[in-house]
Amino acid sequence: MQESARGNVRDPACPGRQLFDLVTARWSALVLVDLMDGPQRWSELRRRAGGVSDKMLAQTLRDLEAGGLITRTVHTSRPPTVQYALTDLARGATAALQHLQDWAEEHTGDYAHHRHTHTADLKP
Amino acid sequence: MQESARGNVRDPACPGRQLFDLVTARWSALVLVDLMDGPQRWSELRRRAGGVSDKMLAQTLRDLEAGGLITRTVHTSRPPTVQYALTDLARGATAALQHLQDWAEEHTGDYAHHRHTHTADLKP
């Protein structure tokens, strides 16, 4: 891995920012964390991501593959299956995303409670 | 903090998923990490987020405040200034987001290199 050329996420034109946007995109985080359990097929990812459409799953997977974060392997069996897996590049990102997801699940109660006691925030 | 009622990020209807979507929204992550350096004003956040429009910054800040992740304090000076600061709830999330941002900046070179050697991915 390259030690030099550290990116700057604040700069919209920097590749580092594009990489950040890629992993924080609408469905990327869910897919990447799913793949921490090992390589998975299209239909499994679709089910586990919870709410993603075919179109967006396809686009998300294409973007992640183009960015070098996942690999796509076609198994020419009958019904042909396709497996998606994380690359080494993705490992560091998935660890952070896993923490973020754990945090969200742990603080679900706090969040729900806050929203309940601050209904005045919603304008009539 | 509540120990019980752990959320499930896979379920689109679960508040935990909404919380996860909130912190991974287009501009939320950048704003939250900015605020790790201490409370900041509107104009500072706008400049540091790099590329956000007034409209989206306003909406992002409103959503984060409604979700209990930041506080908004008006200082009635002349020109009045407004300060935004992280809540305790947000701390865990910002730590994870900081790691994600560091990862993106460290691997900027790898990402740029991959995109360069895989220009065939881009359809004509």
Place this chain on the structure above:
DNA sequence: CCGAGTTACTTTCTTCTGGGAAGTACATAC
């Protein structure tokens, strides 16, 4: 007093992205 400047937004208009449903290709199973 008049106009320009500052801050923190809001509003309007246009463009782009995402969701939903349906379609496709190939193969096996009934």
Place this chain on the structure above:
DNA sequence: GTATGTACTTCCCAGAAGAAAGTAACTCGG
């Protein structure tokens, strides 16, 4: 021959995001 399963693609439209201009309250300079 009809149905099922897998892994997508295509189309249309609603909603989200971007750009730019407008607003309110106050202050300062001339």
